Amino acid sequence: xxxxxxxxxxxxxxxxxxxxxxxxxxxxxxxxxxxxxxxxxxxxxxxxxxxxxxxxxxxxxxxxxxxxxxxxxxxxxxxxxxxxxxxxxxxxxxxxxxxxxxxxxxxxxxxxxxxxxxxxxxxxxxxxxxxxxxxxxxxxxxxxxxxxxxxxxxxxxxxxxxxxxxxxxxxxxxxxxxxxxxxxxxxxxxxxxxxxxxxxxxxxxxxxxxxxxxxxxxxxxxxxxxxxxxxxxxxxxxxxxxxxxxxxxxxxxxxxxxxxxxxxxxxxxxxxxxxxxxxxxxxxxxxxxxxxxxxxxxxxxxxxxxxxxxxxxxxxxxxxxxxxxxxxx
Numbered sequence: 001x002x003x004x005x006x007x008x009x010x011x012x013x014x015x016x017x018x019x020x021x022x023x024x025x026x027x028x029x030x031x032x033x034x035x036x037x038x039x040x041x042x043x044x045x046x047x048x049x050x051x052x053x054x055x056x057x058x059x060x061x062x063x064x065x066x067x068x069x070x071x072x073x074x075x076x077x078x079x080x081x082x083x084x085x086x087x088x089x090x091x092x093x094x095x096x097x098x099x100x101x102x103x104x105x106x107x108x109x110x111x112x113x114x115x116x117x118x119x120x121x122x123x124x125x126x127x128x129x130x131x132x133x134x135x136x137x138x139x140x141x142x143x144x145x146x147x148x149x150x151x152x153x154x155x156x157x158x159x160x161x162x163x164x165x166x167x168x169x170x171x172x173x174x175x176x177x178x179x180x181x182x183x184x185x186x187x188x189x190x191x192x193x194x195x196x197x198x199x200x201x202x203x204x205x206x207x208x209x210x211x212x213x214x215x216x217x218x219x220x221x222x223x224x225x226x227x228x229x230x231x232x233x234x235x236x237x238x239x240x241x242x243x244x245x246x247x248x249x250x251x252x253x254x255x256x257x258x259x260x261x262x263x264x265x266x267x268x269x270x271x272x273x274x275x276x277x278x279x280x281x282x283x284x285x286x287x288x289x290x291x292x293x294x295x296x297x298x299x300x301x302x303x304x305x306x307x308x309x310x311x312x313x314x315x316x317x318x319x320x321x322x323x324x325x326x327x328x329x
Contacts (some may be wrong), residue, residue: 017309019319020132020208024140025122026073026104028207029304029324033280034251035265036209037233040183040192040222042159042298045069045105045118046326050212051181051194051220052149053161055116057107057328059296060153066108072303072325074101080139085171097141104326112154118147123167126203143169145177145204157185167204175199192220192233208320209267209276209308211235211244224298229253235270245270251278258285261301273313280306286328302327 022028027048031038038049042056046069058065078101086094100120107116122140124131132138149163162180166173181194198204198214205212212218213236220233235247251265261282268275282301303325310318 017316017319019321021138022132022207022320022322023073024077024132024138025207025322026071026324026326027121029280029306029322030263030282030301031306032207032209032308032320032322033263033265033278033304033306034229034231034253035249035267035276035278036211037220037231037249037251037265037267038222039181039194039218039233040190040220041224041229041231042183042190044296044300044326044328045107045116046071046324046328047301047304048121048206050179050196050210050218051161051183051192052163052179053151053159053181053183053192053194055114055149055151055161055163056159056296056298057105057116058109058114059294060156061293062109064110066106068106068329069104070327070329071102071104072327073323074103074140077101077140080135081141084136084139085141089171100144100146101140112152114151114153116147116149116151118145118149118163120144121147121206123204123206124208125201126205129208132208141168141171143167143174143204159183159185165204167199167201175201177204188223190222190224192218192222194218207322208318209278209310211247211269213239213242213244215239216242216244226299227255231265243271253282255285255299258288258299259283261285261299261304263306275311276308277311278306278308280304280322300328 030047039051105118145165151161160182165177177198179196184191216236222231231251233249235244247270249267263280265278282304284302286300287295306322308320
């Protein structure tokens, strides 16, 4: 009886916090559910990590290929687009906008080089903490980035990558940024390192738990296996006076079934008394439905769901939910 009372009290405290849905953001559910510790992990563009070296869209054995990823979150944004923006856009611009909502990315590979264009990825300015609160600020194309990424498959144990991000706000350009990184794979352990630059107009985060800084360097470790993954990450190694200096993050994933992934993670904020606990699930590994020649070396979930709770001095103060639905063509 006492345990039931304790559980009910905890549930009441969790339900009482303010919850924010990140439905417009199509690629962050895995990252959030694993505590944002995914920078040494590989994944398609539907499983975004902060390290561009982790983008993996084609099976390693494919020498030449072209592909795309369809964004299942996009149709939910079309109504808001035609209500708020379409009237002020030309026919060609409308076609481009709708395409960016429905198509997550387009990629091409030849031999050891792969290039990827990522469209209409919603972001929030570090100074705009209300970005993903109720409309209109929640709409995907209110503020977004379009990215061009290049990955070099130098060796079976070395992958490097870089990307250039073009930021837009209210359909107008708002600066450019870039990042580059590497993932090394010595003896089953993945070691990631990446560097980030943002424009003078401010840092852009993919979600409220992102916390990257300009000129920030992040180091990460991961073990990524078909049935489980473990990850650890340290944010902002260089700037002692800025936020997230040596901020630790951790994440774990376990697949009791091929169609189900269970995830958890967390982080402890630097320079504050806040912490984060996260969890989530991944459903339907797309490799299960693909021809053998088109399977990636790691699981590729069609649907991912994430939940995060932010604590301040041990009390829950904010909740986040995210959903990613995507299919790689």
